[in-house]
Amino acid sequence: MQVWTVSNQKGGVGKTTTVITLAGLLVKRGYRVLVVDVDPQASLGYYLGVDPDELPGSLFDLFHHHEQLDSDKVESVIVPTGVAQLDLLPATTALATLDRTLGTQxxxxxxxxxxxxxxxxxxxxVLVDCPPVLGVLMINALAACDRLIVPVQTEFLALKGLDRMVRTLDMVGRSRGTQYPYxxxxxxxDKRTRASLQALTSLTQKYPKQLWHSVIPVDTRFRDASQAHLPPSHFNPSSRGVLAYDQLLDALLEPQGAGHV
Structure with missing residues (x-):
């Protein structure tokens, strides 16, 4: 089982879209996939048409009762989605309290x-959708993953968020005596805008070894897919955004060490 964490210390850069699109593409390739929402905003659940307030359990319960964890408890809070072979471990807003209640343990x-x-x-x-805040949830997501994917919107402010994320990875890596390849x-x-072109140039110059060789384009079908509560790969498999994510998935499925991962 491979665990991929999708993280950045800035919101609105495409983390949830990346998780759900890659998950849908993996399902289409025959994989059994679990998506895990560790963001208290629960965007991943809402995307898939799951209201966390109506569920009997969530990831919060597993954290809160971590001393009594067993497979039955874990499986009891995993919910099926409307897509075969795709399950969800949902978040709730209560996750936001974990740093205060359990963070010092x-x-x-x-x-x-x-x-x-x-x-x-x-x-x-397994694909893990992270909150944009450094805390016990992000630390857990980093510790659990085999590969780390950092989506970055091609605009100036998102590049600043990336710099913070890279500093966080260096800090956490030093404290744990390990490195987090990403x-x-x-x-x-959007190739029509100067901001996108300049941001991509900056990424290429600053992170040549960590940068994926291609881009995920602006695609309005992503929004339409979220309204339909379906992975974009299932809503419109031939859209340009899905085709780009399919290329990304090819790179991620290469043997470890390939594709800059």
Whole structure:
């Protein structure tokens, strides 16, 4: 089972779109996929038509009762989606309280990794959607992942968010005595605008080894797919955005070390 975490310390850069599009494409290739929402805003659940307030359990319950974790408890909060072979481990707004209530306890950074190990027999791939804030949730998502994907909107302010994310990875890596290899994915690229072209040039110059060789273009079909509660790959598989993500997936499925990951 491969675990890919999608993270950036800026909102609105395409994290949730990246998670759900890659998940849908993996399903189409025959993978059993779990998407995990660790963002208290629960955007991933809402995208898939799941209202977290109507669910009997969520990721928050697993964190809150982490000392009594077992596979039955984990499986009890995983919900099916409207797409076969695609399941969701949902978030709730209560996740926002974890840093205050549990953040000082030892071992809190490895709970998600334990959770996923208990269902590893059920899935071929897991994609984790992160909040844009450094805290116990992001630390868990980093600790659990095999690969880190950093979407970056091709505009000036998003580049500043990327710089913060890279500093965070360096800081967390030093504290844990490990490195977090990451793949930067330029998103919402519009070749007609100077801002997009300048941002892409800046990314190429500053992060040549970590930058994916292509871009995810602006595509209004992403918005339409979210309104239909479907992965873009299932809503409009031939859209230019989906085709770009399909190329990204090819790079991610290369053996570890290829594709700058």
């Amino acid at each position: 030892g071992g809190m950074g490895l709970i998600l990794k334990r959770v996923l190990s208990m269902v590893s027999h059920r899935y071929d791939a 793949l930067i994915v330029p998103t919402m690229f």
